[in-house]
Amino acid sequence: MVTKIATSWGLGVLAVLLLGVPGAAGASSSRASSATATSRIVVSEFSEKGDFIDNGVSSVYTSHWTTADITTSGIFLVVAKADGSTAATFSFDPVAGEALSVGSYANLQRATSRSAGFAGIDVTGPGRPTGCSRLTGSFRIWDIAADARGAITRLDLTFVEHCGAGRPSNFGEVLVNDSPHVGLLVASAARIDFPDQTPTLPYELTNPTSRAQDVSLWQSATSVSHFTLSAASSSCAQSVPAHSTCTYFLRLVPPRPGVYRATILVSSAGSVLRLPLAGLAGGV
Numbered sequence: 016m017v018t019k020i021a022t023s024w025g026l027g028v029l030a031v032l033l034l035g036v037p038g039a040a041g042a043s044s045s046r047a048s049s050a051t052a053t054s055r056i057v058v059s060e061f062s063e064k065g066d067f068i069d070n071g072v073s074s075v076y077t078s079h080w081t082t083a084d085i086t087t088s089g090i091f092l093v094v095a096k097a098d099g100s101t102a103a104t105f106s107f108d109p110v111a112g113e114a115l116s117v118g119s120y121a122n123l124q125r126a127t128s129r130s131a132g133f134a135g136i137d138v139t140g141p142g143r144p145t146g147c148s149r150l151t152g153s154f155r156i157w158d159i160a161a162d163a164r165g166a167i168t169r170l171d172l173t174f175v176e177h178c179g180a181g182r183p184s185n186f187g188e189v190l191v192n193d194s195p196h197v198g199l200l201v202a203s204a205a206r207i208d209f210p211d212q213t214p215t216l217p218y219e220l221t222n223p224t225s226r227a228q229d230v231s232l233w234q235s236a237t238s239v240s241h242f243t244l245s246a247a248s249s250s251c252a253q254s255v256p257a258h259s260t261c262t263y264f265l266r267l268v269p270p271r272p273g274v275y276r277a278t279i280l281v282s283s284a285g286s287v288l289r290l291p292l293a294g295l296a297g298g299v
Contacts, residue, residue, distance in 0.1 A: 056080065056092070057190040058105065059204045061216050062140075065183035067147065068176065069103075069140040073217060076102065085191060087114040087165045089126075090172075092189075101144065105189065107154055107172065108135040114165070121153040123176075138176050138185055152176035157205070158193060169193050171205055184210050198284030199224050200255055207265060209275075209294030215266040217247075218290065220281070222255040228283055229254050232263060235278040235289075241269050242277045242292050255283075269296035 058076065062069035079102075082093035089108040096102045106126040109115045110133060125146065126135030136152045139145065154174035161167045170191035175184050188204050195202040203219035222228045230253065234240050243266045246252045251261030269275055279290040 054083070054085075055192055055194060056083070057194050057203055058092070058187065059207075059217075060103070060138075060140075060185065060187040061210075061214065062185050063183040063210055063214055066185045067142045067178035067183075068138055068185040070142040071183075071214075072141075073214075074103065074140070075217075075219075085167045085170070087116075087159075087161050087167060090115070090167070090170075090189070101139075102141075104137070104139045104146075106135065106137040107174065107189075110134050115156060115159060115167075117156050117159055119153065119155045123150070123152045123154070125150055136174060136176055138174070140185070143178060147176070147178035149179045150176055167191055173206070173208065175210070186210060195288055195290075197230075197281050197288035198286050199228050200230065200281075200283050202281065202288060202290070204290070206291045206293075209267045209292070209296070215264050218263045218265055218279075219260050220251075220255050220263070220283075221260045222257060225257050227254045227256050230261070230281065230283045232279055232281050235280050240277045241275050242267050242279075242294075244279060265292065267292070267294040267296055269294070272296060 060069065061073045062071050064071040076094040079095040080092060081095045082091060084091040090106065092105040094102050108126045108129065111131060120134040122133065123136045124130060124133045126137040129135040136150070136154055137146050152175055154172055156172050158169060158171040159167060160169040170189060171193045172189040173187070174189070175186040177184050188206070190205065195205050199222065201221045201223065207216060207218065209216065220230060232244060234242065234244060245264050247262040247264060250256065255261045267275055273296060275294045275296060277292045279292060281288040281290060
């Protein structure tokens with residue numbers, strides 16, 4: 016099942032159990048699912064207004080990952096809609112012959128047709144179901160671990176992609192068995208970088224337990240913060256209900272162009288999680 020939490024600004028983030036079924040549109044038949052049935056993937060995907068890939072709508076997928084090839088030689092994820100058609104794909108590849116490792120990957124080409132010496136990226140969505148013929152982008156691996164066969168067992172990757180020469184971006188974070196925890200709650204992102212157009216972005220806390228978990232969120236700032244924070248539902252203001260997910264909206268509202276930073280502190284069951292925010296804004 017594909018779950019989308021619709022809002023006026025976008026959609027949230029996901030936590031899934033992989034199904035590992037091959038054959039989705041755009042999938043390479045030579046790639047088998049490398050993730051185990053217990054692997055947990057969280058993908059935050061955000062889309063600016065004018066982005067060709069997702070038409071300005073951010074998304075949350077909770078299952079139907081029909082392909083999950085996650086190895087140090089390349090990452091390829093395909094998620095299907097309820098009717099079985101492809102909803103989105105995510106590809107991140109190192110330079111041919113090399114292995115993915117901690118670091119930044121820039122000057123990317125399209126993953127399926129990259130030249131020798133170039134790393135690749137390719138994110139598809141409803142606006143570009145076959146991908147961008149021309150693109151620019153980058154991704155950064157913050158944390159990675161793999162077994163002896165090269166199957167990735169832990170990953171924290173952030174990415175940004177632009178179709179053609181367009182400025183609006185599709186960006187986000189991919190977490191594999193690396194989701195931040197606060198008390199018994201599971202968070203959807205380890206960090207959030209706002210793009211120039213400063214859309215409102217969703218941040219989720221999931222409660223997998225059978226009891227409601229207390230929660231509070233506030234900003235840590237030594238000066239006036241230009242980030243706003245609000246709960247999507249009043250029921251999530253002080254706790255996350257049992258077996259539920261709460262969405263919180265973050266927005267950068269800068270008074271002038273510049274670089275802005277803040278930290279969201281999330282507290283539950285006596286523990287505290289720090290969510291760093293950063294944004295390069297052109298002013299509003």
